[in-house]
Amino acid sequence: MLEKDLLPNVADPETRVFYLKMRADYYRYIAEFHPERDDCAEKARWTSQEASAACQECLPATHPTRLGMAVSQAVFHYEILGQTSAAVQMAKQAFDDALAELDGVPEEHYKDVVLIMSLLRDNLALWTTDMQS
Numbered sequence: 001m002l003e004k005d006l007l008p009n010v011a012d013p014e015t016r017v018f019y020l021k022m023r024a025d026y027y028r029y030i031a032e033f034h035p036e037r038d039d040c041a042e043k044a045r046w047t048s049q050e051a052s053a054a055c056q057e058c059l060p061a062t063h064p065t066r067l068g069m070a071v072s073q074a075v076f077h078y079e080i081l082g083q084t085s086a087a088v089q090m091a092k093q094a095f096d097d098a099l100a101e102l103d104g105v106p107e108e109h110y111k112d113v114v115l116i117m118s119l120l121r122d123n124l125a126l127w128t129t130d131m132q133s
Contacts, residue, residue, distance in 0.1 A: 013058040014065065020051035021069045028076045041080050048073045061097035062105045067116040070094030071123070078127060088127050095120040 003023070010016045027044035034040045052073050059066040070090060078087035098117055105113050 013054070014063075017051065017054045017059060017069070018065055020047065020054050021065060021072065024048040024051045024069070024076075025072050028072065028080060031076075031080050037080075044076055044080065048076055060101060060104075061094070062101045062109070062113050064109055064112040064116060067094060067098060067113060067120070071116060071119055074120075074123060078123075084127050084131050088124060088131065091120045091124050091127070095124065 010019060024044060024047040027040055027047050031037055031040035031044045048069075051069055055063075055066040055069045061067075071094075074087040074091040074094070077083040077090060095117060098113065098120075102113070102117075
């Protein structure tokens, strides 16, 4: 449904980004449990890159969907690919970019933004400790 109906027919850039993120997350979840992990991980990688590029193109650094994509992409690199330093770099960049624009966050998104930024910060603390061990 996502591939055949939703993505090909979406006109709104924000909705397109949401669907791309959904597809990337879907492949990441499959990669966690599928016996052919490498193939699923590769699909997760390219869909994650496509979703991330779309986020950066049309959403501000503080948009909840963009921040959520950053969390997903960093978790993918940490959990599936075992690339802790890449995960830390992605999470830190997203956190720093959002922090720089935090004053301009619309009130209706503020709680979501702060919550996702907290998740980024918590992951950074965990992964940085993991790198030092």
